[in-house]
Amino acid sequence: MCGITGIAWTAREKNISPRILRRMTDVLSHRGPDDSGGYHSDMPGKSFLLNDPNTTADFQPVSDIGAALGHRRLSIIDLGTGHQPLSNEDGSVWIAFNGEIYNYQELRKELIQQGHQFKTESDTEVIVHLYEEQGAACVERLRGMFAFAIWDERRQRLFLARDRIGQKPLFYRETADSLSFASELKSLLQLPDAGRTVDPHAIDLFLAYQYVPHPWSILKGYQKLPPAHLAIYEEGKLTVERYWKPPYEHPASNPQFPFKTSQQWSDALRETLTESVKIRMRSDVPLGAFLSGGIDSTIIAGLMQSMSDRPVHTFSIGFPVKQFDERSYAREAAKMLGTDHHEYVVEPEALEMLPRLAWHYDEPFADSSAIPTMYLSQVTRQEVTVSLSGDGGDELFAGYDRYRAVALSQWFDRLPTVMRKMMTASIWQKLPASVEQKSFRRRVKRFLAGLAVPPERRYLKWVGIFDTERRHEMYAPEFREQLNTFDADQFLLDAYQLCPDRDFVTRTTATDVLTYLPCDILTKVDIASMAHSLECRSPFLDHHVAELAAAMPLNLKMHKGRGKQILTDTFSDLLPESIQTRKKMGFGVPLNHWFRNELKPLLFDVLMSQRARDRQIFNPAAVEQLISEHLKLQWDHSARLWSLLVLEMWFQTFLDPASIPDHFPETVLT
Incomplete structure (x- = not known):
């Protein structure tokens, strides 16, 4: 398993030095502590060791079109000769690869029969030769988890791909004259022209889902390549397309x-x-x-x-x-x-x-x-x-318990209108219930509240932490105006449309495969x-x-x-x-308890700090109300408070410092 990074450019001023490539690669050292390597189209010999100071000095850019690839390696297969970036026989195709190709031995035999010569025993080299044979269609033959970048010198083309389910990540940033990519966003932030402007839509998505979904990124100008997609950057133009989707058509x-x-x-x-x-x-x-x-x-x-x-x-x-x-x-x-x-x-x-x-x-x-x-x-x-x-x-x-609620709700949708209105009446939300979010009465009230909206939006209302109404109540007026008519639910609704013909429970599991998973x-x-x-x-x-x-x-x-x-x-x-x-148990931690004990000071010191207020994202009174209701045992807001805390800590880690640190402080890692 590894970390990859790099850039392709179509204007000389976007040509990066090996020193910058090393910075982009070193920040991924945790992904690959065993080895590091680089490729640069302007360097003699093309391939070099990034830990060699003689090859990572500043230099005068030469080419108007070119690429640089960086790699950090965790050695798993072919421990002795699997150094990357790696090329084909004549050095015209180079790859930086993160992942594992599990059918590489079978593909290798096939490619040798077709005349390809191998210099390593690695699965990485199989991709290079398969690309020579089939071009971008090579991804359809790969069985495994992967994110990789291939620079094709003859075509002056950068080819990116991500595995079908999305096990390996890949961020990218397109500008007028370049396309940069990396396994992690922090690597792209090492580029001299890296922007750090937060996308308000991404914040809204984060609070809706607990994560920023593809293709969005928390920062404007950066994106994530979705699972089962490939991207080709050629002549300054980027095309992204899906190459696979799970066959949820009727059996x-x-x-x-x-x-x-x-x-x-x-x-x-x-x-x-x-x-x-x-x-x-x-x-x-x-x-x-x-x-x-x-x-x-x-x-x-x-x-x-x-x-x-x-x-x-x-x-x-x-x-x-x-x-x-x-x-x-x-x-x-x-x-x-x-x-x-x-x-x-x-x-x-x-x-x-x-x-x-x-x-x-x-x-x-x-x-x-x-x-x-x-x-x-x-x-x-x-x-x-x-x-x-x-x-x-x-x-x-x-396997999730929530699929039972989805199945039950289908029975509700077949009831007469009068009965549906009775079950979704607001009076049920006023009945007392345990403060614990997972108590039976809380679950019943949550279930009934969701029944009032269409099935697809209902599911998000059940699984989300902040529904649309609560998010908009939390936002400061100026921030809410930036969202305009943006609908965070659309990410989920689009996934439902990829599986239109099956029963609704199967459609919901398919949506989770495409989004939550x-x-x-x-x-x-x-x-x-x-x-x-x-x-x-x-x-x-x-x-x-x-x-x-x-x-x-x-x-x-x-x-x-x-x-x-x-x-x-x-x-x-x-x-x-x-x-x-046995009953399913979540792999969790006692947030509810923490926020009323050890982490109680943190809620005020971080969420109610002047620094957090100055961001003008949330209405301070709304945040304070969440904290108060939780501490007074009126409601379990632990998941919501954790989301707000995580968001503020991200701001303090990546935006407040004068510069992004090159590595995580060792004192915290011990």
């Missing part, structure tokens, strides 16, 4: 999956997921698995163990607060599977973690499970370099794992598994309101009975 119309019985679907799932795990166990470094004790991670660990001649290393963490501690389930799974299990107890230090999260995530990111994911990655990296995970199982196989779950895991130079592989996210799940009928996934039924049935031999029937 009866999909000849790729002609299955008629549940057993046929189950057999196909067993075969496809087993093979997906098998090819992800290819590694030249120590390999293990995250094991939470949930269905998904237990299946992955179990399949790994069935294909290993020695105990697989598995890892879990727990917390002193019981409702956030899954160690007993992970321990039971490890015992049944026979893994070499490692478990750790941590006491999250939010005061220490907040600035660290702000630095590593580049953009405001308010999923608080990033905290335990950071800790889990840290302890896992002490033993192994690669870890497999169960990410994707919930979205692909209808890449923007939240996979961003969280990529940044947390790469912060500790750990590669995380997700067998459920193999596109063969994803395509199978997309075509699968809902009744196989959800039975009597319970999701992931086909997973439980198909892999029952790997799952302890208690895990098959």
Whole structure:
């Protein structure tokens, strides 16, 4: 796993020196601590070591059109000869690659038969030769997780691509005369002309979703390449296009999956997921698995163990607060599977973690499970370099509890108008309920409140932290005017339109696959794992598994309101009975408790500070009301307060300093 960065230019003044390229690359050192390299079209020999002071000095630009590529490497495969950037035989095609191509051995054999000569054993070189054969269509043959940049000297073309599901990130910035790109936004901020103007629309999106969705970025002028998209920059023009989408058309119309019985679907799932795990166990470094004790991670660990001649290393963490501690389930799974299990107890230090999260995530990111994911990655990296995970199982196989609410709401939509009006009457919102956000009465009130709006917007109202009305009440008048008629819901509504013909629950799971999974779950895991130079592989996210799940009928996934039924049935031999029937537990932290205790001073010191007020984004009285209601046990606003806190910490980390730091302070990383 690696970090990539670079730029292509069509005007000489945008030609960057190797010294600047080194700055852009060094800020990604956590993603690749083992090696660094550069390519520059104006440099003799083109390729050079970025840690060599003789090749990173300032220089006089020569070419009007050219490119520079930077790379930081975490060595996983071909430890000795996998240095990047890497080229084809004649040096006309260069690549900087982040990710893993799991079918590279099969592609390599095919390309050798076609006459290509290889100088390494790496999966990276396969992409170069495949590009020579097929051009941009090469991405359709790749099976894995990836973000890469290819500079084609003959065509003077920069080619960017991102994997189908969105496991690997890729930011870019287009100007009149250049296109720059990087694995993380902080790398692009090292360019001399980097702008740092916040996009008001991005703030509105962040508060709606807890993340800034693609293609937006928190800063104006910067974008994220969406999953399953490629981009070509040629003659000063950028084109972006989608090359894949999960086949959520009705199963009866999909000849790729002609299955008629549940057993046929189950057999196909067993075969496809087993093979997906098998090819992800290819590694030249120590390999293990995250094991939470949930269905998904237990299946992955179990399949790994069935294909290993020695105990697989598995890892879990727990917390002193019981409702956030899954160690007993992970321990039971490890015992049944026979893994070499490692478990750790941590006491999250939010005061220490907040600035660290702000630095590593580049953009405001308010999923608080990033905290335990950071800790889990840290302890896992002490033993192994690669870890497999169960990410994707919930979205692909209808595992979230909220899908039951979606199914129930379809029954409501078929009721007579009079009954629907009665159930959505405002009187129900005035009934008393527990302060706890996840209490039964709170959930009922939230469910009924959502029924009054169309199904697609209803779903966002249920899963969002700040709905549209609450956001606009929070904003200062001047900031609200900047939003004009912008509709943050449209990101979700557009995703629903990519799956128009299935039942609404399946459409909702498809929407999560296209939005929540890449923007939240996979961003969280990529940044947390790469912060500790750990590669995380997700067998459920193999596109063969994803395509199978997309075509699968809902009744196989959800039975009597319970999701992931086909997973439980198909892999029952790997799952302890208690895990098959256990209630889903989120991977979270006790924010509610923290904000009424340890973090209480932080709410006032940060959110009510003069510095925060001067940004003129929020109405201070509205923020103060959130804090007051939470502290007085009138409402659980912990998720909302965390979002506001994360946003302000991002401002202080990336905009308030006179310059962006080159690395995260070591005192916080210890």
